[in-house]
Amino acid sequence: MPKYLLLKRYRGGPEPHRPFPPMDQWDPKDVEAHLAFLRHVTEMLTETGEYVDERALTPARSFVRYGGEDAAPVVTDGPHPETSDLVAGWMMVDVDSYERALEIAAHISSEPGPGGEPLHEWIEVRAVMEPGAPIESA
C-alpha cells in the first residue's frame, strides 16, 4: 500500500517526446477535453480505491529562506526563472505496487493535447517515504 506522487511540469524534466505549446495557446475545446480527461482519471482512481489527493499549482513562485537573527526572510524568484524546473501540479495515489503507479502515470501522460492527440507528457513518479514499520529486527 505504498503512496506515490505523480508530478506534472510547466517546464523542466526530460526532453519532451513531442513538443507542445503552453496550454494558454491551445484551442479552448482542447483545454476542456484535457481537463475532462483528468477529471475522469480522478473518478476512476477513486472508484479503484487508489486516489489520495491532487492539486494544480499556478506558475508564479517565490523562493524564501530564513534571513538570520533579526533579519527579514530573504525572498527571490530564483536565479533562472525561464529555464528552471517548474512543477505544474501533483496527484498522490495509494497503490499496491510501483508498477501500478507507473501504469497510472502513463495513462495520465496519454491525456489529449492540441488537436486531441495524446500529449506523451513526461510524468515524474516519486515514492512517498513511509514511516518506519514498528517491527524492527537486529
Added chain:
Amino acid sequence: MSGAESDGLDEGALRALVPRVLARLVRSGEDFDAAEDALQEALIEALRTWPEHPPRDPRAWLAAVARRRLVDARRSEAARRRREEQALAEPAPEPGAEPPGDDTLFLLFCCCHPDLSPASQVALTLRAVGGLTTREIADAFYVPEATMAQRVSRAKRALRGRRFERPGDLAVVLRVLYLTYTAGDTGRVDLTGEAIRLARQLTLATDEPEARGLLALMLLSHARLPARYDEAGRIVPLDRQDRSLWDEREIAEGVRVLQSALAAQTDERPPGRYRIEAAVAALHADAPSAEEADWPQIIAWYDELVALSADPVREDPAAVLGRAIAVGHVLGLEAGLREADRLRGGLGGRHRWHAARGYLLERAGDPGAAAEA
C-alpha cells in the same frame, strides 16, 4: 483509540460484537456484501446513540438494526412497494450462537480471500472483523474516506457469489494481520493495538502455532514502542533504547504466548517466520543491554529464518542483515561485514546494507568509517 472509552461508551466492547453479529447474519443466509454494509450502518448508529441510550442487550440491538437495514435495502430495491413502519422496540435477546472464535475465523477467511489485493484484505478485515468505521480506516492509512469506501466495496464485489464453506488460507490471514500491525504506530488510528486485538481473537479460534507466534511477535514489538522514539520523534535503534521504558507486562505475555507456540512444534513442523522473529524479539527483551543479549542463540534463529527462503538475499534481505549483525556481535566486525556484503548488489537491500555496516563499524569503535557508511 482501540478499546478506549468515550462518553461512557465502551467502543472496544462494541467493536468486538461486530464479527459475531456479522457471522450470524451471513450464516443465516444473508449475502456477505449486503450484511456487512447493513452492519456498518448499525455500527455508526450505535456509536451515535448508545452513549445516551445504552441498549439492554447490545448484541441483539446491533443484529436487529442491521436486519432492519437489510430489509430496508431490499425494500428500496423493490422501489414501488409501500414502506412499512417498524416500531423501534427493544428487540428480544438473540439465542446463543456459535462460539465467538468460530465467527472470527469464519469472517477472517472471508475478508482475507486470496483473490483480493493485500490493501483490500486489510481494509475489509478492519471493517468486518475489527468493527472500525470506514472513516477510521481511511484516517489510519491517510487516504480520503471515499477512496477507502470504494476499496471496501470493490473487495466485496469481488467476493460476491463465492461460497465460504471451505476453510480459507490461514497464511493469508496471518499476513494481513502482520500488515495491519506494521501499517501503523504513527497514524491517527492505532493499528498496532488493533492488530494485537485481532491476533488475540485469532488465537482463540485456531491452535495453529504460527498464529500464536504472530501474536507473540506483535506483543514483544509493541512492548518496545515507548522507547522507540526520542523527544524529537526520531527512531532510536534497539541498542540505544532506554530499556526501562519497555512494557514488562506485555513482554511477559509475549514470552508466555511464544513458549506455548514453540511447545506445539515438532520435527515435522519446524517453526515458521513469526515464531522465529518472536524468538529473536524475546531474546532481546530478556537482555539488560544489547551487548548482553544471547547473540549465539540469535544467530541460530536467524539461520532458521534465512533457511525459509530459497534465495534469501533477494527474498528476505532483512533476515540476512539481522544475521550479519548477530554474527558481528559473536564473531567480530570482519565476519559481520562479510555477511552484510552479501547484500551489496541487491537493490532493495542497499539502504539496509549501509545501515548494518554503520552499526557494525560503530560498535567496533570506528566512528569515522561508521559515519561514511
